[in-house]
Amino acid sequence: MGFDAAAAAFFGIDLQLTNMQIAQGAVFRRQDLRGRIDGIQVKSESLDVTVEGEQLDGLVLELAGDRPGRSIVVERREDLKTAFVSFELADGLPPGAWVLFRKDEQWIDRRFLSVPYAIGQQAGVEVVVEAGTRLEVLVAGGERQYVEFKRSLPSEDESKRQIMKTVTAFANGFGGSILIGVDDDRNLVGLDPKEVGSLRDRVTQIIGSWVAPWPPVAFDILPMPDSELVVLEILISPGNSLYGCGRPGEIRIPYVRHFGVTERASIAEIEVIVRWRTPQTGRSIFG
Numbered sequence: 001m002g003f004d005a006a007a008a009a010f011f012g013i014d015l016q017l018t019n020m021q022i023a024q025g026a027v028f029r030r031q032d033l034r035g036r037i038d039g040i041q042v043k044s045e046s047l048d049v050t051v052e053g054e055q056l057d058g059l060v061l062e063l064a065g066d067r068p069g070r071s072i073v074v075e076r077r078e079d080l081k082t083a084f085v086s087f088e089l090a091d092g093l094p095p096g097a098w099v100l101f102r103k104d105e106q107w108i109d110r111r112f113l114s115v116p117y118a119i120g121q122q123a124g125v126e127v128v129v130e131a132g133t134r135l136e137v138l139v140a141g142g143e144r145q146y147v148e149f150k151r152s153l154p155s156e157d158e159s160k161r162q163i164m165k166t167v168t169a170f171a172n173g174f175g176g177s178i179l180i181g182v183d184d185d186r187n188l189v190g191l192d193p194k195e196v197g198s199l200r201d202r203v204t205q206i207i208g209s210w211v212a213p214w215p216p217v218a219f220d221i222l223p224m225p226d227s228e229l230v231v232l233e234i235l236i237s238p239g240n241s242l243y244g245c246g247r248p249g250e251i252r253i254p255y256v257r258h259f260g261v262t263e264r265a266s267i268a269e270i271e272v273i274v275r276w277r278t279p280q281t282g283r284s285i286f287g
Contacts, residue, residue, distance in 0.1 A: 035059050035074070036109045037101050038082065040125045044133045047087040047113075049099060056083050060102050063087045065094030092133070095141035135222040135231055138177060139186050144260045146175065149182040151189050153199055153206075161245065162262075164210035168245040169255040169262045170236035171215035172273055176257065179222075181231035190229025196221055199232060212252050215239050242273045 035053025049061055056076040063069045076083045097113040111125055143149055148166050163178065170176035180199065181191045191199065200219050207217060216237035221230050244252025254265040254273070265273070 034103065034108060035101060037099060037111050040099060040111055040113070042093070042113060042125070044089070046089055047093070047099070049085045049087070050082060051085070051101060052082045054081060056081070058103070059108065060104075061085050062100040062102065063094070064098055064100050066096040069094055092140055093137050096144070131220070131222045132225050135179075135188075135233075136225065138179060138233075139182055139188065142186060142260075143184070145257055146170070146177065147260075148176065148178045148262075149184055149186070150178060150180050151183040153180055153202060157247070160206055160210060161247075164206065164245045165255045165262045166257075167207060167215060167217070167234070167236055168211050168243045169257040171211070171239040171243040172254055172265065173238065173257050175235070175237045178234040178236070179231050180234065181224075181229070188224050188227075188229075188231065190224050190227060191232055193221070193228070193230050196230060196232055203232075203234060209248060211243055211245055213239075213241055213243065215243050240277050242270065242277065 033053065034055040035051050037049060038052045039050045041048040047063060051059070051061065051074060053059075056074050059074045060071050061074060062071040070087060072085050072087070074083045074085060093113060099111045099113065100107060101109040113125065138147055139149075141147065148163075150163060154160050154163060166176070166178060170178075180203075181189050183189055203219075204217075208214065216239055218235045218237070220233040220235060222233055223230050242254055244254050246252045254270055255262050256265045256269050257263075
Protein backbone atom coordinates (compact mmCIF):
# COMPACT_ATOMS: atom_id res chain seq x y z
CA MET A 1 0.00 0.00 0.00
CA GLY A 2 1.39 3.40 -1.00
CA PHE A 3 1.56 6.46 1.28
CA ASP A 4 -1.40 8.13 -0.45
CA ALA A 5 -3.57 5.06 0.01
CA ALA A 6 -2.48 4.61 3.63
CA ALA A 7 -3.17 8.27 4.47
CA ALA A 8 -6.53 8.09 2.70
CA ALA A 9 -7.50 5.00 4.67
CA PHE A 10 -6.44 6.59 7.97
CA PHE A 11 -8.29 9.88 7.44
CA GLY A 12 -11.19 8.46 5.45
CA ILE A 13 -10.32 10.57 2.39
CA ASP A 14 -11.44 9.83 -1.15
CA LEU A 15 -8.33 9.73 -3.36
CA GLN A 16 -10.45 10.81 -6.32
CA LEU A 17 -10.72 14.31 -4.80
CA THR A 18 -8.49 17.06 -6.17
CA ASN A 19 -5.14 18.01 -4.62
CA MET A 20 -6.70 20.24 -1.94
CA GLN A 21 -10.06 19.37 -0.45
CA ILE A 22 -12.01 19.23 2.79
CA ALA A 23 -13.03 15.74 3.82
CA GLN A 24 -14.74 14.63 7.02
CA GLY A 25 -13.41 17.56 9.04
CA ALA A 26 -9.82 17.36 7.73
CA VAL A 27 -8.09 19.71 5.30
CA PHE A 28 -5.45 17.95 3.25
CA ARG A 29 -3.10 18.80 0.41
CA ARG A 30 -1.31 16.15 -1.59
CA GLN A 31 1.86 17.71 -3.02
CA ASP A 32 3.46 16.50 -6.25
CA LEU A 33 7.24 16.66 -5.75
CA ARG A 34 7.89 17.17 -9.47
CA GLY A 35 7.14 20.84 -9.00
CA ARG A 36 5.11 23.50 -7.23
CA ILE A 37 4.34 27.19 -7.56
CA ASP A 38 6.61 28.98 -5.10
CA GLY A 39 5.52 32.58 -5.69
CA ILE A 40 3.59 34.90 -8.00
CA GLN A 41 3.93 38.64 -8.50
CA VAL A 42 1.09 40.45 -10.26
CA LYS A 43 2.42 43.67 -11.81
CA SER A 44 0.91 46.27 -14.09
CA GLU A 45 2.55 44.84 -17.22
CA SER A 46 3.46 41.27 -16.28
CA LEU A 47 2.69 38.27 -14.10
CA ASP A 48 5.89 36.69 -12.81
CA VAL A 49 5.87 33.11 -11.52
CA THR A 50 8.61 31.28 -9.62
CA VAL A 51 8.41 27.48 -9.46
CA GLU A 52 10.54 24.85 -7.76
CA GLY A 53 10.73 21.09 -7.81
CA GLU A 54 12.70 18.01 -8.69
CA GLN A 55 11.50 17.52 -12.30
CA LEU A 56 10.71 20.98 -13.69
CA ASP A 57 11.90 20.52 -17.28
CA GLY A 58 8.97 20.13 -19.64
CA LEU A 59 6.31 21.14 -17.13
CA VAL A 60 3.87 23.80 -18.31
CA LEU A 61 2.60 26.97 -16.65
CA GLU A 62 -0.74 28.24 -17.97
CA LEU A 63 -2.33 31.62 -17.27
CA ALA A 64 -5.95 30.59 -17.54
CA GLY A 65 -9.25 32.33 -16.87
CA ASP A 66 -12.84 31.57 -17.68
CA ARG A 67 -11.35 29.62 -20.59
CA PRO A 68 -7.89 28.09 -21.30
CA GLY A 69 -5.15 30.69 -21.73
CA ARG A 70 -1.51 31.19 -22.64
CA SER A 71 1.00 28.45 -21.79
CA ILE A 72 4.78 28.53 -21.30
CA VAL A 73 7.02 25.46 -21.03
CA VAL A 74 9.31 25.64 -18.01
CA GLU A 75 13.06 25.47 -18.62
CA ARG A 76 15.26 24.95 -15.56
CA ARG A 77 18.60 26.74 -15.45
CA GLU A 78 21.61 24.45 -14.94
CA ASP A 79 21.09 22.17 -11.94
CA LEU A 80 18.86 24.55 -10.01
CA LYS A 81 15.57 23.29 -8.64
CA THR A 82 13.89 26.61 -9.38
CA ALA A 83 12.72 28.36 -12.55
CA PHE A 84 11.16 31.71 -13.45
CA VAL A 85 8.40 32.40 -15.99
CA SER A 86 6.88 35.75 -16.96
CA PHE A 87 3.55 36.38 -18.71
CA GLU A 88 3.02 39.76 -20.38
CA LEU A 89 -0.23 41.47 -19.37
CA ALA A 90 -0.82 43.84 -22.25
CA ASP A 91 -4.59 43.46 -21.78
CA GLY A 92 -4.52 42.88 -18.03
CA LEU A 93 -5.48 39.69 -16.25
CA PRO A 94 -8.17 37.60 -17.95
CA PRO A 95 -11.55 37.33 -16.18
CA GLY A 96 -11.45 34.58 -13.55
CA ALA A 97 -7.64 34.51 -13.72
CA TRP A 98 -5.68 31.62 -12.24
CA VAL A 99 -2.27 30.00 -12.81
CA LEU A 100 -2.12 26.27 -13.53
CA PHE A 101 1.08 24.20 -13.26
CA ARG A 102 0.70 20.95 -15.20
CA LYS A 103 2.31 18.04 -16.99
CA ASP A 104 0.32 17.45 -20.18
CA GLU A 105 -3.26 17.22 -18.85
CA GLN A 106 -2.28 16.33 -15.28
CA TRP A 107 -2.57 19.17 -12.76
CA ILE A 108 0.36 19.58 -10.36
CA ASP A 109 -0.37 22.91 -8.61
CA ARG A 110 -2.51 26.02 -9.03
CA ARG A 111 -3.12 29.53 -7.65
CA PHE A 112 -6.26 31.65 -8.07
CA LEU A 113 -5.82 35.36 -8.81
CA SER A 114 -9.33 36.73 -9.29
CA VAL A 115 -10.13 36.96 -5.59
CA PRO A 116 -10.18 40.70 -4.77
CA TYR A 117 -6.69 41.88 -4.04
CA ALA A 118 -5.72 42.46 -0.41
CA ILE A 119 -8.30 39.95 0.86
CA GLY A 120 -8.47 36.22 0.46
CA GLN A 121 -5.13 36.03 -1.34
CA GLN A 122 -3.51 32.65 -1.60
CA ALA A 123 -0.12 31.99 -0.10
CA GLY A 124 2.75 33.22 -2.25
CA VAL A 125 0.67 35.63 -4.34
CA GLU A 126 1.90 39.23 -4.15
CA VAL A 127 0.14 42.06 -5.97
CA VAL A 128 2.40 44.88 -7.11
CA VAL A 129 -0.04 46.99 -9.06
CA GLU A 130 -1.26 50.58 -8.94
CA ALA A 131 -4.74 51.23 -7.56
CA GLY A 132 -5.99 52.49 -10.91
CA THR A 133 -4.85 49.31 -12.64
CA ARG A 134 -6.43 47.24 -9.91
CA LEU A 135 -9.76 48.98 -10.45
CA GLU A 136 -9.59 48.18 -14.16
CA VAL A 137 -8.87 44.52 -13.41
CA LEU A 138 -11.73 44.25 -10.91
CA VAL A 139 -14.21 45.88 -13.28
CA ALA A 140 -13.08 43.98 -16.38
CA GLY A 141 -14.28 40.65 -15.03
CA GLY A 142 -17.81 41.93 -14.33
CA GLU A 143 -19.90 40.98 -11.32
CA ARG A 144 -18.90 37.51 -10.15
CA GLN A 145 -18.27 35.33 -7.12
CA TYR A 146 -16.12 37.90 -5.34
CA VAL A 147 -17.10 41.23 -6.92
CA GLU A 148 -20.31 43.29 -6.82
CA PHE A 149 -21.02 46.70 -8.41
CA LYS A 150 -23.18 49.51 -7.04
CA ARG A 151 -23.72 52.80 -8.83
CA SER A 152 -24.32 54.54 -5.49
CA LEU A 153 -25.06 53.73 -1.88
CA PRO A 154 -28.81 53.05 -1.58
CA SER A 155 -31.05 55.05 0.75
CA GLU A 156 -34.20 52.88 0.72
CA ASP A 157 -34.43 50.02 3.22
CA GLU A 158 -35.08 47.33 0.63
CA SER A 159 -32.07 48.44 -1.43
CA LYS A 160 -29.95 48.54 1.71
CA ARG A 161 -31.08 45.00 2.46
CA GLN A 162 -29.83 43.82 -0.93
CA ILE A 163 -26.34 45.24 -0.50
CA MET A 164 -26.12 44.00 3.09
CA LYS A 165 -27.08 40.51 1.92
CA THR A 166 -23.97 40.62 -0.26
CA VAL A 167 -21.81 41.86 2.65
CA THR A 168 -23.13 38.92 4.68
CA ALA A 169 -22.51 36.43 1.87
CA PHE A 170 -18.91 37.59 1.38
CA ALA A 171 -18.23 37.32 5.14
CA ASN A 172 -19.75 33.82 5.18
CA GLY A 173 -17.60 32.78 2.22
CA PHE A 174 -14.12 33.69 1.03
CA GLY A 175 -14.53 37.46 1.12
CA GLY A 176 -15.24 39.91 -1.68
CA SER A 177 -15.32 43.50 -2.90
CA ILE A 178 -18.28 45.83 -3.39
CA LEU A 179 -17.40 48.72 -5.68
CA ILE A 180 -19.45 51.89 -5.10
CA GLY A 181 -19.32 54.07 -8.19
CA VAL A 182 -19.60 51.34 -10.86
CA ASP A 183 -22.92 50.46 -12.53
CA ASP A 184 -24.17 47.01 -13.57
CA ASP A 185 -22.82 47.51 -17.11
CA ARG A 186 -19.26 48.03 -15.79
CA ASN A 187 -19.39 51.79 -16.46
CA LEU A 188 -17.25 53.84 -14.09
CA VAL A 189 -19.67 56.43 -12.70
CA GLY A 190 -17.36 57.56 -9.92
CA LEU A 191 -17.69 59.53 -6.72
CA ASP A 192 -16.57 62.98 -5.61
CA PRO A 193 -13.46 62.41 -3.45
CA LYS A 194 -14.77 65.01 -0.99
CA GLU A 195 -17.83 62.84 -0.28
CA VAL A 196 -15.97 59.58 0.29
CA GLY A 197 -15.40 60.16 4.01
CA SER A 198 -19.09 60.69 4.80
CA LEU A 199 -20.04 57.81 2.47
CA ARG A 200 -17.68 55.48 4.32
CA ASP A 201 -19.27 56.50 7.63
CA ARG A 202 -22.74 55.77 6.23
CA VAL A 203 -21.63 52.35 5.00
CA THR A 204 -20.19 51.58 8.44
CA GLN A 205 -23.44 52.59 10.12
CA ILE A 206 -25.59 50.53 7.73
CA ILE A 207 -23.43 47.45 8.21
CA GLY A 208 -23.66 47.86 11.98
CA SER A 209 -27.46 48.06 11.78
CA TRP A 210 -28.07 45.27 9.28
CA VAL A 211 -25.34 42.63 9.73
CA ALA A 212 -24.57 40.62 12.86
CA PRO A 213 -22.09 39.89 14.19
CA TRP A 214 -19.87 42.67 12.85
CA PRO A 215 -17.97 41.31 9.80
CA PRO A 216 -14.30 42.05 8.95
CA VAL A 217 -14.60 45.17 6.75
CA ALA A 218 -12.05 47.58 5.29
CA PHE A 219 -12.21 50.37 2.72
CA ASP A 220 -10.01 51.45 -0.17
CA ILE A 221 -10.24 54.46 -2.46
CA LEU A 222 -9.51 53.61 -6.10
CA PRO A 223 -8.77 56.51 -8.45
CA MET A 224 -10.45 56.39 -11.84
CA PRO A 225 -8.10 56.60 -14.84
CA ASP A 226 -7.91 60.08 -16.41
CA SER A 227 -10.45 61.48 -13.95
CA GLU A 228 -10.64 63.30 -10.65
CA LEU A 229 -13.41 60.96 -9.51
CA VAL A 230 -12.84 57.81 -7.45
CA VAL A 231 -14.49 54.49 -6.66
CA LEU A 232 -15.00 53.36 -3.06
CA GLU A 233 -14.15 49.71 -2.51
CA ILE A 234 -15.72 47.93 0.44
CA LEU A 235 -13.50 44.93 1.20
CA ILE A 236 -15.13 42.15 3.21
CA SER A 237 -12.80 39.46 4.52
CA PRO A 238 -13.83 35.92 5.45
CA GLY A 239 -15.08 35.98 9.02
CA ASN A 240 -14.80 33.48 11.88
CA SER A 241 -18.53 33.09 12.55
CA LEU A 242 -21.85 32.73 10.79
CA TYR A 243 -23.19 36.12 9.67
CA GLY A 244 -26.81 37.09 9.23
CA CYS A 245 -28.59 40.01 7.57
CA GLY A 246 -31.72 41.81 8.74
CA ARG A 247 -32.93 45.02 10.32
CA PRO A 248 -32.69 45.40 14.12
CA GLY A 249 -35.41 43.27 15.69
CA GLU A 250 -35.63 40.91 12.71
CA ILE A 251 -34.27 37.38 12.59
CA ARG A 252 -30.84 37.64 10.97
CA ILE A 253 -30.76 35.43 7.87
CA PRO A 254 -27.45 33.96 6.60
CA TYR A 255 -26.60 34.39 2.91
CA VAL A 256 -23.96 32.89 0.62
CA ARG A 257 -22.59 33.69 -2.81
CA HIS A 258 -23.25 31.41 -5.81
CA PHE A 259 -21.44 32.43 -9.02
CA GLY A 260 -22.12 36.14 -8.61
CA VAL A 261 -25.61 35.71 -7.13
CA THR A 262 -26.37 36.26 -3.44
CA GLU A 263 -28.78 33.65 -2.09
CA ARG A 264 -30.16 32.55 1.25
CA ALA A 265 -27.93 29.87 2.77
CA SER A 266 -29.29 26.36 2.84
CA ILE A 267 -29.32 24.31 6.04
CA ALA A 268 -26.40 22.26 4.73
CA GLU A 269 -24.38 25.41 3.99
CA ILE A 270 -25.12 26.82 7.44
CA GLU A 271 -23.96 23.57 9.03
CA VAL A 272 -20.67 23.73 7.12
CA ILE A 273 -20.01 27.35 8.11
CA VAL A 274 -20.82 26.71 11.77
CA ARG A 275 -18.75 23.52 11.90
CA TRP A 276 -15.66 25.17 10.44
CA ARG A 277 -15.90 28.57 12.10
CA THR A 278 -17.40 28.05 15.55
CA PRO A 279 -16.63 24.43 16.42
CA GLN A 280 -15.97 24.90 20.13
CA THR A 281 -17.44 28.23 21.17
CA GLY A 282 -20.72 27.01 22.63
CA ARG A 283 -22.21 30.42 21.93
CA SER A 284 -24.87 31.69 19.57
CA ILE A 285 -23.84 31.50 15.92
CA PHE A 286 -24.90 35.15 15.62
CA GLY A 287 -22.56 36.35 18.36
